[in-house]
Amino acid sequence: MPNNAIDSTREIRVFLSSTFKDMQVERDYLLKHVFPEVRERCTERGVGFTEIDLRWGVTEEEAKNGTTIAICLSEIDRCRGFPPFFIGFLGERYGWVPSREDLACYLERRDLNEYAAEIEMALESGISVTELEFQYALQGQRQDQIEALFYLRSPELTQALFQQSEAKQKSDFYDAADGRMDALKQRLRKSPLLEIDNYASIEVFGESIKDQLLAELARRYPQSESADPCSQLRRPHINFARTRLTCYVPLANARRDILDYCRKRLCMEEKRNCLIQGESGLGKSALIADLARYLPTQIEGAEVIDYYVGADGQRSIEQWRDELLVLLTGSQAKSVQDTKNAQEMDRWQFLEAQLHETSKSREGRTLILLLDALNQAVDVAVALHQLRQLSLPQGVILILSATPEVETNKEDVWTYPLGIPDITQLRDMIGAYTHNYRKALAPDLVERIAGASAATLPLYLRVVLEQLRVRAVHENLRQDLEALLQYASVGDLFQHLLETWDRDFCDSLHPKPVSRLAGLLAVSRVGLSEEQLGELMASETDPDDCQSGRPRLSRQLLSQLLAVLRPYLLRNAGREQLMHSALQSTVLNYCEEKSLRKILINGCASERDWSVTERIYQHSLLSLHEFKSGSKQGLVTELSLPENLKKCYRTDQGTLRLALQAIGAGESELNRHTEALVNGWLEKFSLSDDLALNREITSNLLDNSYLNVGVAWAEQILKSSKRACPAGHPSIIIDLVNLAVGYRALGRLAEAEIKSQEALEACRKSLPEGDLNIAVALSCMADIFRDQNRLNEAGPLYQEALAIYLKLLPVTHFRIAKTISDLAGFYISLKQFDSAEDLLQVTLTMLRKSLPEGHPDIARTLVSLAVAYLHSRRLSEAEASVLDALAIRRKTLPVGHPENAQCIKLLAETYRAQGRLDDADAMNSIALGVYSAALPEKHWKVQKIRSEILIRVIEPMSSSRTVGKYARLQSNVVARRKTLPEEHPGIADALFDLADEYNGDKLIKDAEPLYLEALSIYRKAFTKGDPSIGIRIAKVADFYINNGVFNKAEPLYLESLKVLNKNLPAGHPEILACIDHILTMYLRQVFLFFKSPLLAFKAGWAAVRVLFVCVVK
Known part of the structure; x- marks a missing residue:
């Protein structure tokens, strides 16, 4: 069970502090050699890593202002929760000592005014900004933990670096500041936090920091924890x-x-x-x-x-x-x-x-x-x-x-x-907020806020209070409050803030920096790190990053932008996200969503799993929002690389599903996008040792009904397995079964049978008797035979599979429950009701011993048992079983649950069989209402359920009701044609249902073409013969006989008898029924003797031949 006490931040965040030009070599070494390795090790454990180098991307002169100093102190505070949060290093230069005139602008405006006192203290003491950063980092230092590290460079190394540099002035590397530099070094030497005094090489300096950071990573986030x-x-x-x-x-x-x-x-x-x-x-x-x-x-x-x-x-x-x-x-x-x-x-x-x-x-x-x-x-x-x-x-x-x-x-x-919230709750919310930040508002201001109409939305209230806390000056508090409250919604207010911040921070290279940053976060999949934001926010003329070689926004500006958005951000594993969907909507309405998504596509150029998934996500959203049709081609380009599909699957299965939906992977036929995707796999699929992941993706594609692409993927996986593994290897067997499952789902039963047979033969040759994979292959083959109604072949396979499952698996395992259900259905179809009932009773006894009485598997077994009783006309026992199942489900499920509807529908069938028609109609009406509310409107299965219930509930007593009945059945045909392959037997089923209704209402011309089209589909779908074809053919022959068309009926009856004799055991009720229909047909022709003696003679002779054949058999 989950532990809510775990550390949820998962981040290491380090502030770098030193003087400017003279320490640039150290900074470069850290950024190029140390931090990339540390970041990689952090990523392996799901930890974010962020270095704060505010000297990067700005000149020393640009950094000489009060706002920059305040930003530095703010960033140090943000790093405090991630020790060692501060790394300070010095050479021979004391650094910039600001004067009051230097900071006049900041002292007047006081941006980030919570740091004004610290900055005033530094002015009075006459210390450098570097020493201020050192002192501020040491405030609150705990004795039991190293929270800061300091390094002093050797004078000899400083001299060497000065000589190698392009510095024209010695003051760029040397400044004793009237002894203040030596005094600072002496205080550091007395501190236990000085890691190396007089390091002699950049490499020693860098390796020490790397060792410290990796040690902290191991201490705070041990490998065992990251694996949990x-x-x-x-x-x-x-x-x-x-x-x-x-x-x-x-x-x-x-x-x-x-x-x-x-x-x-x-x-x-x-x-x-x-x-x-x-x-x-x-x-x-x-x-x-x-x-x-x-x-x-x-x-x-x-x-x-x-x-x-x-x-x-x-x-x-x-x-x-x-x-x-x-x-x-x-x-x-x-x-x-x-x-x-x-x-x-x-x-x-x-x-x-x-x-x-x-x-x-x-x-x-x-x-x-x-x-x-x-x-x-x-x-x-x-x-x-x-x-x-x-x-x-x-x-x-x-x-x-x-x-x-x-x-x-x-x-x-x-x-x-x-x-x-009411006025009292609003006052409490305001009080809790101000108390948390040690602030206070005058009572009349509290009433003014609580009385604002928009403030009844807590998110609006929070935005207002955040702005008052961070931006408002005490003297202008009332004026600032009124300026905020004039906006009537949180969206309008936040858009105003974005516009204000954009004006504050814009320049010629970055015209709307805050809204662009917020927009990038809003469109991103799971947020963005500061490293990523630095690159995505950069203009072409920003300085190049020393690691990536691409332009990057200055750290100082990025920190300022993040600072104003900070109250509205959520940080997780080093990534920033907007904290609320309402703010995301506002940002996307204000910004150009299409261009932001393109920026992310172009900016995530690496082939790492995260970048590939982000690109696929952005292409998907562009496609679904119809910004540009070319985005679908972008998706195909990404996903046609099998490695990219695997990366996306590993990172975020939801994004992969979104992408496949966008290109129409769930459609019944391949379209131009999915066809290009499949063709790309044919060209680019390579041998992979990650067969388990490949197989997992196959299952996922098929489970989500991406059948055509799932089968194409499974075909490639099977080829890889056969190249990588010896014949008969379990991997090949599993891949054969997966492919058979895919073919079966597409209605390609002949191909499914071939693959399933290959899997079963490989199992029997290479695996020990009773292996679980044998049972899986047996079940797969039996499912295919069942779909073909080759029940005499399916039954023994189910029995053999069940015997293996019972030896290897607990009785409650889903494979056992499914196989028992299938086997019971097999017995029922053969009218062997005693065998079905015995099997289900034994199963019910085992389940009741192993499971609590209210378990759904018990209810499902009771339903199957009720079906068996119903078919054997043991109606009182059928009623009792279905009522027991319904009682279990009603204890744990709401009235409108679909599984309740299944029981109610079965109860209606039982009542109808008992002649309790009013009770049956009432139950059917309830079931129809539940199904209507619970299931998607246009799914073909829903259409079939509704039409079945409708036929039972609404008798064709008027032409208008009959038209309504036809409309239901016609919509069922249309829905199946849209969602199933062209020659899927499910379409034929729907055609037969509609033809039966036309035939029942004597609409012969409407019924005949539907029967013939259905038979054509069955003959193509079941090429090796199928008893269901025989039964359907006989039904069409009945249609012709009842309408006096004997010449069309006779060949159909004979074809039906041939199919049934081939695929059903001798004496099966369906065979006997077919013979009876044939004899009846011939006898009806004999009665026509006086009209056509020759025809009567032929009919009588044919009847004798049929009887002779039956006696011999």
Whole structure:
């Protein structure tokens, strides 16, 4: 379980202090040789590294002003939390001693006025700026920790460097300052913080600093801690919550009401999830962060996992699911192994099972899941759908937050509307803020702020108070306040601030520096480091960086820009982000979003994982926002390099999914973009030893329904495996199965069968009997046979796979549950109801011994058992089983949950079979309502469910209702044509359903072409013969017989009998039914004797032949 006490900042930040020209060699050595290595080692442990060198990019003369001194002191303060935060080094030059005249401008304006007292003290003492920095760094020095390091250069090295330099004046390297230099050195020599006195070479100096920084890295962030997946996942969320709780005033009513909800949820009085809903900026995230602290103090033994969408740069609901799995299992490897390598397993179902397992192991202690900012998820509709279907055990509570734009049903969630704060709460918020910063506001000013209409939004209030704290002068406080309150929204106010700051800091090279910096942060994927910002903000004429060789903004200007934005930034692992989505929206409305995204694409030029992913992210957003069609080509260019796709997948799976959506990877056919992508892989795929990652990507692509590109990727992976591994290697077997799964999903069943057969033959040749991979291959082959209705071949494979699973896996494993369900379906299809019931009863007994009574797997088995009872006409037992399943689901699921609808629909079928038509219609109406609310409108599966329910609920009693019924079935056909490949059997299923309805209403001319088109698709999809084709062919023959077209019926019946005899066991009910239909057809022709004696004779003779064949068989 997560640990919220971990260090969430994950950063080392170092301020460099020295005099100017004479110490440039040391600075260059650090920047070129020491810091790159330290940064690389930090990156390996997920730690940010930032060096603050305010001398870089400015001349000594430009630095001689009071604002620069204040910025230096401010940066030292920002570094204090990251010891050793200060490195000072001296040669033989004391440095600039400012006069009052030098600082007159600053003393009048007092930007960063909290440092005015320190600067006044330095003026009175007559010390240099360098000594001021040294003294300021030593303030508050703790005895148990080295927080600063000092180095003194040897006079001999200074002399050598002076002679090598281009300095024309000795004063550039030497300035004793009337003994003040020696006095400063003597004080440093008495200090335990002097690391090297008289270092004789630049290399010794640099290596010492590197050793100190790496030692601090190892001490603060040990390798074992950085390898802990739980700690890595929790840091950004803990950091985010911490920023939200600064100056936060708890909402007593909200705490009380949500605690009351939790208690009702625990005793099952309330079954719905909780949704906290309120406008952006109203404080939902702060409330969630507060609940994470408060609820465990009120509910004994409760633990909380709070997740803030976007805090770590990830915005997909699947990311929350996968991170939650890691936190629950305590191991990323276990989560990956149990989910990503199993295509049959739905990861949401796995999460559901893991939550039940966790609940059982916690022995009644509560687990509270807090999910903030659902409205910021990549696809809100998908997120809501998945969360609605999630079955939580008793003892697990889910609390969400979102803006009002996220629409839900009251049957799905218990909603807590977060209202605007009242005047008393606003006064408390103002008081908490001023107290935190040791400030005070006159009572009338407090009332003026609290009474402003826009101040009811806490984010607006915070922006106003921040500006008063940082920028306002006491004498002008009232005037400054009124100037801020004239803006009626937080967006208008923040835009005004951006415009003001741009005027303050602009120059000919940087016309809108603050808004550009804020804009870059707003469009970035997960924020930007100061190093990255320095390069992205630079103009072409800014000085070149000594490491990258590219222009870079001066550190002094960058520090000033960051300083004004600091109250509105969130820092994580050395990266800056804007703290609130409302501020991001304001920035993007004010700035040119398209150009900012292009700057990031061009600026992230390296081939590191982070840069590649950032480029792909920016191309994706440009494509989706339709700024430029060429961005799709940019995506194809990036992703057609397999290594880039892998880098993006490793870094951020959500970004990869966004990119694939942008180029239409989920479409039923390859378009020009996805075709170019696949062709790029053909040309650029190289042999890779990272076969596990390749296979993981295959599963991910197929799981997300990017079927065409997923199959293309799987084909390349299989080629790589065959080149890298010997024949029969497990890697090749798994890749064959993956490819078969992809072909099957595309409806390419003949190709799927070939690959699955190859995998199974390799398993049997090279693996020991009973190996788990054999069972996986057996299940895959059985699934393909089941899709082809080759049930006599599928059943034995399921049985063999199940025997292996039962030996190797726990009874609760998802593979066992799936295989048992498939095997029971096989028995039911053969009308072997006793075998199906026996299997399901044994399974139910095992599950009840191993799982809590309310576990969803028990409910699912009861549903399967009810289906078996229904088919065998044991209707009272079917009713009892489905009611038991429904009782379990209703204990843990809200009324509107789709799994409840499944039970209700099955109950309706049971009632109809019992002749209780009114009860059946009532249940069907309820099921239809739940499905309508829970499932996406246009998905072909939804259309089929709706049409099935509609046919049962609405009898064709009038022409208008009949037209409505046809419209449903026609829309089902259209939806499938859009989402499935051209000759997918799912299209044929829909065509048959529509043709059946036309036939039932005697619309013969409408029905016939649909039947024939469906048969054409089946014949192409199932090239090796399939009993379902035989059944469908016989149905079309029935259609012709019923309409008196015997010459078309006879060849179809004979074709049907041939297919059924080939693919079903002798005596199968479908074969007997087909023979009966053929005999009936011939007998009907015999009765036509008087009209056509020859035809009657032929019919009678044909009937005799059929009977003879049947007797022989």
